[in-house]
Amino acid sequence: MRRPLENRIAVVTGGARGLGRGIARRLADDGARVIVWDIAPAAFDPVTAGFDPLAMIRVDVTDEAAVAAAAEESLTHGAVSILVNNAGMNGPVKQVADYDYATWRKVMAVNLDSVFLVSRAFVPRMVAEGHGRIVNVASIAGKEGVPGIAAYASAKAGVIGFTKSLARELVTTGVTVNAVAPVMVETDLLKEMTPEHIAASKAKIPMQRFLTIEELAGVVAFAAGPDCSFTTGFTFDASGGRATY
Numbered sequence: 001m002r003r004p005l006e007n008r009i010a011v012v013t014g015g016a017r018g019l020g021r022g023i024a025r026r027l028a029d030d031g032a033r034v035i036v037w038d039i040a041p042a043a044f045d046p047v048t049a050g051f052d053p054l055a056m057i058r059v060d061v062t063d064e065a066a067v068a069a070a071a072e073e074s075l076t077h078g079a080v081s082i083l084v085n086n087a088g089m090n091g092p093v094k095q096v097a098d099y100d101y102a103t104w105r106k107v108m109a110v111n112l113d114s115v116f117l118v119s120r121a122f123v124p125r126m127v128a129e130g131h132g133r134i135v136n137v138a139s140i141a142g143k144e145g146v147p148g149i150a151a152y153a154s155a156k157a158g159v160i161g162f163t164k165s166l167a168r169e170l171v172t173t174g175v176t177v178n179a180v181a182p183v184m185v186e187t188d189l190l191k192e193m194t195p196e197h198i199a200a201s202k203a204k205i206p207m208q209r210f211l212t213i214e215e216l217a218g219v220v221a222f223a224a225g226p227d228c229s230f231t232t233g234f235t236f237d238a239s240g241g242r243a244t245y
């Protein structure tokens, strides 16, 4: 079996369940030793997940000091050369006129501030090693905008802008920074959505089905791997033909 990530250490945020867990499993299958970060690590079970993490760290990715401490702890295992910023939350489905500011701030913090904080914590060591792969989980919502989830869509558009900017800062260092923009996958994220919102999202996918966790994990594994050496600042599409850009 091909194990392109052998001898690599990866951190996956929000890796206890859902997409993060599937991504972590795929990276582990490809040979990486994976450190899972999550605010709720109790959701993780290695048997269901299908791999044993190198470490599991309880951390709130919106807490600057906690992120710095978790990064320091992660680096005691060796150079972390793959970072997947996956932790995120949807927030309620509500029109902008009805959306409260505290919820807006929280959705921004979990989806966007976290990507800045966690990337900042690992970039210096990646640059010193001359190698790194940062993969940010954005969303189709960040490319297109979606009614009812303006906070989420704005945060994910911010993730795409951050990805392009950091990629350009690091372009000669050996560290690539890319994003993925998935459409809907059936995970716990959907619990905050209304049935109408879910049905409308599915109807917009030309392949007429949801994306699977394994399909997205495959895209992330490419962006995190050695073959993705000449692509940086890019947002990989995983939309079943919805976004052809």
Ligand SMILES: NC(=O)c1ccc[n+]([C@@H]2O[C@H](COP(=O)([O-])OP(=O)(O)OC[C@H]3O[C@@H](n4cnc5c(N)ncnc54)[C@H](O)[C@@H]3O)[C@@H](O)[C@H]2O)c1
Pocket (backbone or CB within 6 Å): 013, 014, 015, 016, 017, 018, 019, 020, 037, 038, 039, 040, 043, 059, 060, 061, 062, 086, 087, 088, 089, 090, 110, 137, 138, 139, 140, 181, 182, 183, 184, 185, 186, 187, 188, 189, 190
């Ligand atoms: N499921 C979808 O349809 C879909 C579509 C596009 C993008 N995404 C994105 O994919 C990512 C993963 O989503 P998911 O569907 O697996 O959701 P999920 O709710 O199943 O999992 C999110 C994980 O992030 C963790 N998390 C949340 N807040 C955190 C915090 N402050 N600190 C640390 N960990 C935290 C949760 O505990 C959980 O393990 C998110 O960024 C989401 O926006 C999901």
